[in-house]
Amino acid sequence: MTAPARTRGSEELIRAEEPILAHTYHPLPVVVARAEGTWVEDVEGRRYLDMLAGYSALNFGHRHPALIEAAHRQLDRLTLTSRAFHNDRLAEFAERLAALTGTEMVLPMNTGAEAVESGVKVARKWAYDVKGVPADRATIVVAADNFHGRTTTIVSFSTDETARAGFGPFTPGFRIVPYNDLAALEAAVDETTAAVLIEPVQGEAGVIVPDDGYLAGVRELTRREGCLFVADEIQSGLGRTGRTLAVEHESVVPDVLLLGKALGGGIVPVSAVVGRREVLGVLHPGEHGSTFGGNPLAAAVGTAVVALLETGEFQRRATELGVTLREGLTRLVGKGVVGFRSRGLWAGVDIDPAIGTGREISERLMREGVLVKDTHGSTIRLAPPLTITDDELVAALGSLEKVLD
DSSP: OOOOOOOSOHHHHHHHHHHHSOSOOOOOSOOEEEEEBTEEEETTOOEEEESSHHHHTTTTOBTOHHHHHHHHHHHTTOOOOOTTSOOTTHHHHHHHHHHHHTOSEEEEESSHHHHHHHHHHHHHHHIIIIIOOOTTOOEEEEETTOOOOOSHHHHTTOOOHHHHTTOOSOOOOEEEEOTTOHHHHHHHOOTTEEEEEEOSSBTTTTOBOOOTTHHHHHHHHHHHHTOEEEEEOTTTTTTTTSSSSGGGGGTOOOSEEEEOGGGGTTTSOOEEEEEOHHHHTTOOTTSSOOSSTTOHHHHHHHHHHHHHHHTOHHHHHHHHHHHHHHHHHHHHBTTTEEEEEESSSOEEEEEOTTTOOHHHHHHHHHHTTEEOEEETTTEEEEOOOTTOOHHHHHHHHHHHHHHHO
């Protein structure tokens, strides 16, 4: 990587942000200026191995050549029309994404939260138009400790008080049950239920992997009770767990899938709601939309992302390197790690609180040239780009062992 232009240093830039940026994040004290593949570089030229990958938005690494080429090519032609007109990139994107996910219809949006909001609207409209739920009585069942975004509707069904406190009144129509508990889910479903909305793996909660059979049980319950199964694959999807979709680990096909993050290749925000025609077909002109959703640049990048996934290479890499990750973390259990959960190239690692908080461990790793992020006390998440090499992954695990010693 070419050295960045020397302007203001990290400390000066961090101080400059403090009075001008709303304090919605508590980032690690590193100022990234350049990136390539699995590595980032700060303004002083220090290099770090990225073990977070933008919360899975960078599944294919920073500036993947095929994605950068697709973006450059489209930038020279057309970037935005709005959906007031057709554009020549959208049809191919929708066709290939539907084929990749085994679905029939695509609703393109921008951010993950927009995909979730869209999924909520689709489920409610389906409940009224198809299921026959009386007007304004539709309910959606969700899981405790979920993370689906931070809009006012979404935090209405969050159990994270940090995300909720001070933002009411909250949107009604949601029922919260424990995650990974089919009996509680069954008790919450009734004739007003439009959908069950869950993450196949709960990412923000600490990479919580449900018991074998849970997702299949959700699918069977929703089918039997006549409601939709909506799977939020925004973090877990598109290769992260070793399959294109995390639900594929149980051969489950939801009615609706919510996609985002990696769909934009780390270049532009791209999300989508995909599902059965009977479900997404309930929307009509004027009932939902997005000026930027499905724009030519997003469609071009999204198509290039789908092309990468069509080869199966990244799914295989996540599976194979996931073994290295699991074996490395297993060796650290009892040596500062009290437990972990992993699926594919994704892990939530619980650190002995006597050694440090998740934030403290993240800062120690940063000083060793490895970037991770904490969640919920003494848990850190590991989600490197799927392009990481075995040697790089082993080195990162070695750095973790060092900071725990």
